Amino acid sequence: MAGIYIHIPFCRKKCFYCDFYKTTAVVKKPLFLQSLHREIDLRGPYLGGEAVGTIYLGGGTPSVLTMDELNGIMDHLHRNFRVEQDAEITMEANPDDLSAEYLRELKQSGFNRLSIGIQSFSDGDLQRMNRRHSAVQAVHSVLEAASSGFSSVSIDLIYGLPGLSLQQWEKNIRRAVKLPVNHISAYHLTYHEGTKFYDWLKAGQLREIPEDDSLAQFEMLMDITGEAGFEQYEISNFARDKAWSKHNSSYWNGSKYLGLGPSAHSYDGGSRQWNVANLDQYIASTEKGDPDFEREILSETNRINDYLITRIRTVWGISLNDLEREFGEPVRRQVWQSAQSFIHSGHLMHQGDVVSLTRRGIMISDEIMLALVV
Numbered sequence: 001m002a003g004i005y006i007h008i009p010f011c012r013k014k015c016f017y018c019d020f021y022k023t024t025a026v027v028k029k030p031l032f033l034q035s036l037h038r039e040i041d042l043r044g045p046y047l048g049g050e051a052v053g054t055i056y057l058g059g060g061t062p063s064v065l066t067m068d069e070l071n072g073i074m075d076h077l078h079r080n081f082r083v084e085q086d087a088e089i090t091m092e093a094n095p096d097d098l099s100a101e102y103l104r105e106l107k108q109s110g111f112n113r114l115s116i117g118i119q120s121f122s123d124g125d126l127q128r129m130n131r132r133h134s135a136v137q138a139v140h141s142v143l144e145a146a147s148s149g150f151s152s153v154s155i156d157l158i159y160g161l162p163g164l165s166l167q168q169w170e171k172n173i174r175r176a177v178k179l180p181v182n183h184i185s186a187y188h189l190t191y192h193e194g195t196k197f198y199d200w201l202k203a204g205q206l207r208e209i210p211e212d213d214s215l216a217q218f219e220m221l222m223d224i225t226g227e228a229g230f231e232q233y234e235i236s237n238f239a240r241d242k243a244w245s246k247h248n249s250s251y252w253n254g255s256k257y258l259g260l261g262p263s264a265h266s267y268d269g270g271s272r273q274w275n276v277a278n279l280d281q282y283i284a285s286t287e288k289g290d291p292d293f294e295r296e297i298l299s300e301t302n303r304i305n306d307y308l309i310t311r312i313r314t315v316w317g318i319s320l321n322d323l324e325r326e327f328g329e330p331v332r333r334q335v336w337q338s339a340q341s342f343i344h345s346g347h348l349m350h351q352g353d354v355v356s357l358t359r360r361g362i363m364i365s366d367e368i369m370l371a372l373v374v
């Protein structure tokens, strides 16, 4: 089952922590959409006729698009790809874009999953991040989505923000798990070069929170989501009732995916490619019928390490049998040997042919990944 990701590169304003490719030049929407349609037509053969089980509109802010614009994209996809009847079709949205009417129309158009960028339920933190919405709008958008018939709703949260107290973070998580959502993605703030937060950090205008506070916030996240019936199926992703994101799971399970739009990444099993992260260049090259992208053929070592790094983050863990089948017995032996000290220290567990992180292991997952890669 293959996946399609579409990057909608527009945001009405830029959040101070965000390093995704985006532009506030919303006026370029018509040109972008024309090029996106063209790219969809050109890339039809990329997935080799494989059925598409997941479509994900991310960004940027896909909810800046009107229903007509979204329907135009979906029509083009259906014309060029074999989309499964029960495909998971997700749209990322900002809370303040989700009016009752928009939600109803999204549902009618076949979108069956929403990923709402809430980040925090504190107005102070939202303002510090330069988010567009308020805490009230955040809650309202989720309730409205549920009453519009969306049974699959994910929300994003951020922790590790400068000045975020453990008490406020606890409030955020407790608020989140009480909402009608079946999925939470929670990420620690990263200071990416090119963002305002990064500049302020370098200029000494803000300070990273101490590592102990970060760990305490992460532990609290695991505790409260766990008590509320969420399973941590990936280090940063929590789902109730097995409502795992099919789209993300297919990345972690090595399925093919096609990325469309500026900066989008694709993977066909043997190579990775990524579109130019510049809207004007994307439009110009696609209009010429020759979309601008770079491509990397994956070596066997790349493929082994991709498998190890993505799978160890998930509840499915590393299957030693799969490793051997795909890459040979010496690779299985090497990974098994590297895992030994972590199994003895209680950071990894071994069940059947699967090696996976324990809760203690999740806390030092970067160190474990480094030790396992070949």
Ligand code: SF4
Binding pocket: 010, 011, 013, 014, 015, 018, 019, 020, 022, 059, 060, 061, 094, 117
């Ligand atoms: S976090 Fe989302 S809304 Fe904010 S700038 Fe990044 S892509 Fe845009």
